[in-house]
Amino acid sequence: MNPFRPRLLDRLILGAVAGPFLFGILIFTLIFVAGDLLFQAAKLIIERGVSLGVVTRLFFYRLPEVVAMTLPMSSLLATLLGMSSLGGGSELIALKSLGIPFSRVLRPVVGASFLVSLLALAFNETVVPFTTEAADRLMKYEILKNQASAVQEKVFLREEEDGALRRVLYVDQLDAKQGVMRGVMVHEFDRDRLARTLTAERGLWQEGQWWIEDGRVYEVDRDGEVTLLLRFERQRLALNLSPEQLQMSTKRPVDMSAHELWRYIQQSSSVGADLSRLWVMFHLKLGVPWACVIMAVLGAGFGASRQGRRGSGVGFGISVVIVFAYYVVMSMCRALGEAGAIWPSLAGWGPNLLFLAVALFFAWRVDRR
Secondary structure, three states, X not given: OOOOOHHHHHHHHHHHHHHHHHHHHHHHHHHHHHHHHHHHHHHHHHHHOOOHXXXXXXXXXXXXXXXXXXHHHHHHHHHHHXXXXXXXXOHHHHHHHOOOOHHHHHHHHHHHHHHHHHHHHHHHHOHHHHHHHHHHHHHHHHHOOOOXXXXXXXXXXXXXXXXXXXXXXXXXXXXXXXXXXXXXXXXXXXOOEEEEEEEEEEXXXXXXEEEEEEEEEEEEOOOOOEEEEEEEEEEEEOOOOOHHHHHXXXXXXXXXXXXXXXXXXXXXXXXXXXXXXXXXXXXXXXXXXXXXXXXXXXXXXXXXXXXXXOOHHHHHHHHHHHHHHXXXXXXXXXXXXXXXXXXXXXXXXHHHHHHHHHHHHHHHHHHHO
16 A cells, blocks of 8 residues: 555655755856846946946846746756655655656646746746836936947837827837838737738938838738738838937837737738747747746656766756756757748747657656666
């Protein structure tokens, strides 16, 4: 008869990984902070004379994004160290002798990491976009004193009137100093319904107003049918923002939440624009949080196979190597997806699928021993 009740077993497993998980969040956050944020803060104080109060605000605005990045790494470290500890203390051997398979041991790990993934996804959809935008505004208005860089890519601007979406402007590239836009797309809405889309090869800031050239105007009816209304060589764009103001007022797709990206992609797809980059970004924003589950299973299988033969320092080093490999694969898939060599969905979810296969292999090997 199995003396382990399910709740007792789950508490044993979760107790072994809870401490390393919190330790992982702390240590990985400190590494990112020491490697990037503190260096940036010191540079702002020394070179630009920025006050400590402003730098502190910038630090706390950037911190949520850093914490979100550490969750998959911490999940990996937690299960790797936790299972190594249980293996070293012979608990895993005892569980196996009682007929409890490793797949049952993984159950609380998967459940807990699933909740962490949901938390990471919600965090990335709500807190991170808000604090990232706040940090960008702080940099532009209080630290850089509105002195923007020359060229900005992927400019995105929403205009609302009385709470209703009126217009969306997307610019592939904006050169604020030269007053030039390239790859212009404007969506106009009627009661939140896409009614018209305008595309132009370029836009020019001349005599205090924007002019767009070499473009087309499409009409979208209530059934979603798109009709080409006209082509034009040059016409005025009703936009009461200078190049510098436009650069300050826009939100880049990389800073959007997955929900915002989805809405923008749906609005843009009706005119057949190339949205590969946005689709890849959308799938990455959804896929990366679920790496918490995959890393947890991978760490559990790898940690159980080590049987506690090495210390936590080695476990930390192994975690860093695995996470580094994950991000290398993710970068390669992203580049291939943006180039159109693979599907955007595969670019976003491919790293997860690959590392899930590796994780299941390690778990299967532990069960077979």
